[in-house]
């Protein structure tokens with residue numbers, strides 16, 4: 324039987340009390356780029372079932388601030404200092420919650436409902452990345468960071484080029500917890516320059 328890393332990360336998430344195995348992708352990004360610190364103010368787009376929010380809570384602590392957004396509910400009840408909004412990121416309500424607030428980081432693990440048709444999934448995923456980039460440009464403080472998941476495809480280099488006009492550095496990273504055969508990668512924008 325071949326080695327199945329998804330089983331490893333799934334079991335690890337369960338035993339460590341996280342809502343999903345995807346937490347280890349954010350953890351790997353954070354450890355590699357040293358992004359999250361106590362007291363930071365972070366927006367988590369596509370937060371449900373909530374493992375990234377759980378990790379961000381541990382990293383920023385109660386002196387920080389978290390706004391988590393998803394069209395689906397979280398799998399657990401957040402404490403008072405974490406705001407969860409059940410909304411679509413394309414709504415004007417979400418925009419006004421984020422705009423002009425000087426967030427330290429805006430992260431997106433959003434994914435479309437996949438169809439199995441690679442180009443369709445990529446195009447929908449790219450729309451979510453564009454939206455997260457637009458929100459990052461409206462809401463980040465100077466020097467802030469942006470993370471966005473993309474199902475890879477032909478738009479990747481254009482997205483990276485576009486992000487480069489707003490960040491001092493834009494990296495593409497595939498965390499070890501990414502499932503074998505998955506096309507996903509993460510765009511990471513460092514040091515936002517309005």
Ligand SMILES: C[S@@+](CC[C@H](N)C(=O)[O-])C[C@H]1O[C@@H](n2cnc3c(N)ncnc32)[C@H](O)[C@@H]1O
Pocket residue numbers: 342343345346368369370371372373374375376392393394395410411412413432433434435451
């Ligand atoms: C892979 S899951 C996120 C997992 C989450 N980061 C965690 O660790 O628990 C992707 C999420 O993106 C959300 N999503 C997709 N499109 C969205 C949209 N337009 N607005 C808000 N959330 C969206 C989905 O509802 C789904 O919960």
